Amino acid sequence: MYSIDEAFLSVDRRTAADVEAMTRVGRDIRDTLRRLIGVPVCVGIAPTRTLAKLANRTAKKIDVFDGVCVWPATRPDWRQRLMEALPVSEVWGIAGRLERRLNGYGVRSIWDLATVDPVQVRKWFNVVVMRTALELRGVACIGPEEDRTGKKDQLIVSRSFSEKVTTRDGIRQALSVYAQQAAARLVRHSQVARSVDAFAGTSHWTEQKHYPSVRVRLPFPTADPVELTRAAHQLLNQIEDGTRYARAGLMLTDLLPAGVHLPLEPFRQPHEDAGIAALVDGVQKKAGKDALGLGYGGFRPGPSWQMKRGMLTPRATTHWAELARVRA
Numbered sequence: 001m002y003s004i005d006e007a008f009l010s011v012d013r014r015t016a017a018d019v020e021a022m023t024r025v026g027r028d029i030r031d032t033l034r035r036l037i038g039v040p041v042c043v044g045i046a047p048t049r050t051l052a053k054l055a056n057r058t059a060k061k062i063d064v065f066d067g068v069c070v071w072p073a074t075r076p077d078w079r080q081r082l083m084e085a086l087p088v089s090e091v092w093g094i095a096g097r098l099e100r101r102l103n104g105y106g107v108r109s110i111w112d113l114a115t116v117d118p119v120q121v122r123k124w125f126n127v128v129v130m131r132t133a134l135e136l137r138g139v140a141c142i143g144p145e146e147d148r149t150g151k152k153d154q155l156i157v158s159r160s161f162s163e164k165v166t167t168r169d170g171i172r173q174a175l176s177v178y179a180q181q182a183a184a185r186l187v188r189h190s191q192v193a194r195s196v197d198a199f200a201g202t203s204h205w206t207e208q209k210h211y212p213s214v215r216v217r218l219p220f221p222t223a224d225p226v227e228l229t230r231a232a233h234q235l236l237n238q239i240e241d242g243t244r245y246a247r248a249g250l251m252l253t254d255l256l257p258a259g260v261h262l263p264l265e266p267f268r269q270p271h272e273d274a275g276i277a278a279l280v281d282g283v284q285k286k287a288g289k290d291a292l293g294l295g296y297g298g299f300r301p302g303p304s305w306q307m308k309r310g311m312l313t314p315r316a317t318t319h320w321a322e323l324a325r326v327r328a
Contacts, residue, residue, distance in 0.1 A: 158249025
């Protein structure tokens with residue numbers, strides 16, 4: 001299972017060697033779900049998961065496939081023309097800021113990403129984007145664990161502001177809050193990060209546009225919120241007071257299992273072994289997210305730019321305090 005309405009299935013090797021057999025499997029899945037559940041579905045079959053997602057999109061958008069696209073059954077020249085016509089944002093996992101960065105390197109279409117040197121992609125970005133480029137070439141390198149967690153190689157904490165932030169201190173606070181949230185998520189998954197990308201941006205519909213970003217290579221893999229906050233704050237040199245920022249966030253990459261790569265004792269920070277991330281996360285779970293924080297991320301009351309939740313639908317099936325009440 002990948003999401004509420006998507007799933008990946010592995011095709012038997014003998015079936016995969018027969019294009020007609022794969023087509024029959026796809027049509028059988030489509031027809032069976034429609035008959036037994038009443039839900040129309042599209043099926044994309046390909047050598048890799050990224051290409052299977054692209055084939056599924058093709059089956060959905062192009063009527064001639066009738067809901068089932070077997071990628072190997074299409075002509076190579078047709079596949080090339082399709083990939084040349086589609087923007088790189090149509091690739092699974094690439095959108096927004098990553099798309100703009102790829103465009104900056106001349107990678108604008110899916111075909112551009114499929115034909116670019118994957119080693120160069122790894123230098124530009126990270127192993128996640130390199131794997132995507134390889135998958136577009138037919139090299140399977142994204143497994144079920146990456147699909148299930150989405151956190152094996154990167155972790156993103158980002159939100160749009162409910163009201164524009166116009167000061168450096170406001171962005172400092174947002175980055176501090178996000179760094180602590182990222183640290184807590186790393187601890188829950190027993191992971192550490194080696195690299196931090198911090199970014200902010202104005203609205204795409206404003207005349208005054210500014211999209212600062214910075215990549216910080218940490219001295220050693222860590223989940224410590226103090227170290228992550230320090231790294232995130234390196235973005236502040238690019239923040240312009242008076243600019244109306246609509247969004248900020250962090251992306252942690254080069255994630256590793258915790259405890260595998262430990263720095264030598266002289267290079268460890270004194271707070272590294274204190275378990276600050278786990279402590280803050282535990283207190284916030286019991287007393288609320290505003291109960292405890294570090295530095296600029298610990299101010300109360302909560303920042304005015306936080307997303308408004310006054311109209312949030314009650315969680316009637318997961319929280320006792322929000323159970324639906326019926327009065328006769």
